[in-house]
Amino acid sequence: MNKSLFLTAFKATVPVLFGYIPLGIAFGILFNELGFHWVYATLMATVIYAGAGQFMAVGLLANHAGLMEVAITTLLLNSRHVFYGISLINKFKTNGWRKFYLIFGLTDETYSLLTGIRPPEDKDETDFYLLITALNHSYWVLGSTLGAILGANITIDTTGLDFTLPALFMVLAIEQYKTIRESRPFVMAGAVAFLSIWLFSRDNMLLMSILLSIIVLLVLRRGQKPTEAIAQGSL
Template sequence: MKALKAAFPHTIPVLTGYLFLGFAFGILLSSKGYSVGWAIVMSTVIYAGAMQFVAIGLLTTVFQPLSALLITLVVNARHLFYGISMLRQFSGTGRKKPYLIFGLTDETFSILCSAEPPQDVDRGWFMFFISLLNQAYWVIGSALGGILGSMVAFNTKGIDFVMTALFVVIFIEQWKSQKYHAPAIIGIAASALCLLLFGAGNFIIPSMIMIVVLLTLLRARLERRAAE
């Protein structure tokens, strides 16, 4: 209970974002003829944010397994880098580790990287409840969207932009919570360069690789400057 109480305040920004994001997903899915049950199952089992929005299109077109596999890999490839960076934090978490890996979304990763539990709270349970609460918000939002979408007709044009809006808000919160912004500037610069070089459809993986390489090479200098 201590870990749950300590984790909840850190998840409030995600609560507001995920309820709307899940709501948008539920509405979009219901507009394609799928019941609220499908929204709940997908948000519980897949729980992949942007990929769930992409999956709506995959479900409503001719099924192509190889294409679906490649699209999923490209959309979620960034989680490879998230997982590598969390190896140390997840070590020693025991039976909680599989769920921590499963629940590692962009927003949860952001919180786990910056939030520190109180001294009398177990870190493993603290991270577990952050992950669990965030997924609960997503599932609840999806269910509410699916219910309302099945009852009222919506014009869904542009509704998936809420995902981008949440990323912007999280970035702003991270920027405000840190005094040293060099790593964030490196991330922005690398992403912008890869966007120019590879285009909007192919820049994510190259930009993640460039960011990891640059941060690795500059790690000692960045840590020294941050400490100063």
């Protein structure tokens, strides 16, 4: 492994590190309260690897939800990843297990990094994307494991840990703005979010925001000249 490439990827994922570790610890503690061995928290973080989905699973398991209820709820919650994947088709220029792992490890935070950070010019971009994905994955597994072990041995007050994820999103949004230096996407995202909260329930806000954003982007793209659309598509 190229040491300089690893260090570059690690520096890029530091904000995620400081978000995933405490958030994973919070999940591990909550998961431990269900009475499962800490190993299952590690296994869940490794194989499922879906922060919001895992927190939701804790509530579903606590209420003895059925398999169909769990499947439908998880599908609706993670449906946003369909749109993430479509936008990254041209970035994932690889096949086999490498492409499979990039798809599997595509979380909200990883997507933000992959779309907001350019790989080093003299390095293979697929290796860079794989390192970012694997590092973020390892942070989540480590945090979840620590939380489950700590929860099984000591009593911890988790008040305030639920703000970790929103804070992480804010940091990543600021980093993306520094990269693209364009305010319109962020203004549009804020407007769509407020409109979704106003028109729909908070439970459906995320999915509706994604759908409205796609509609707005399609309308704006349709109004562009062909040369402008080609230029933007090549960025």
